Amino acid sequence: MAAMAAASIVQRGAASITWRATPWDADGLGVAATLEITALAGADPADLAAALADLDVIAAAAGAALATTRVPAAAPALVAALTAAGWATVETSHPLTLALTHQRFGRAVPVADATPADAGELADLAGDGFDYSRFHEDPRIHASRARARYRRWIVDSLGNGDQVWIHRHREALAALMSFRRHGDHVQLLLGGCRRDLTLIAPMFWAGVLARLAAEGVATIATRVSAANGGALRLHEAFGFARAGTDLGLTKVYDASTLASPLSARAAPTTADRT
DSSP states (O other), X not given: OOOOOSSEEEEETTXXXXXXXXXXXXXXXXXXXXXXXEEEEOSOHHHHHHHHHHHHHHHHHHTOSEEEEEEETTOHHHHHHHHHTTOEEEEXXXXXXXXXXXXXXXXXXXXXXXXXXXXXXXXXXXXXXXXXXXXXXXXXXXXXXXXXXXXXXXXXXXXXXXXXXXXXETTEEEEEEEEEEETTEEEEEEEXXXXXXXXXXXHHHHHHHHHHHHTTOOEEEEEEEXXXXXXXXXXXXXXXXXXXXXXXXXXXXOHHHHHSOOOTTXXXXXXXXX
């Protein structure tokens, strides 16, 4: 397979596409290659169409199975161009923000740092505990592949510079939160509780927020699927505000593979970290 560049720009007239290869998605989904459009700009439909066609050539040369992107819902020209080029809207999501102070967050459960020894339990919780994402909500992607992607994601977080905090209930992993720090700002990446312990979610979030505040974090951002009403209500109860509405779109290049179950042999293991 031809190798895709780590990041590049496709330019046609006034239209530009910034894209990157996403080997972490490819590995998790069990496909040869995937890519993501990280920025898309242009007002002329013909230029946008030409730039997206150029990206299709790049994707085909790399053997890509899937491409993903997010664009503001308030940018109908971009959505129209993507749709005309064969992209499908599969997710609506809200970026959320919180100005963190030392306010009281209510009753909290203990929060601890995850270690490599927790990798197996983390993968199991992440693989079973989430139903919402550009992968989960795309009906063309088999559920086993979406779940394997999340297993890979949380294990990667233990070794790529992100932080993972956990809560244990009766010695078993009950909740997780992965996040990335940038000075006094934190981006929450993946958080959730075991399905049989969802009632502890407010107390786990309270523990996470209280610890972040105590450690000097000033602002927090995250993203929640509009379809995940429970998670939206939980975040808004803690003061998170919606910062907009984005549409998640995907283009499938290898429909038969993505629609098929991911075999146990092909699924990523806790030792397969990027």
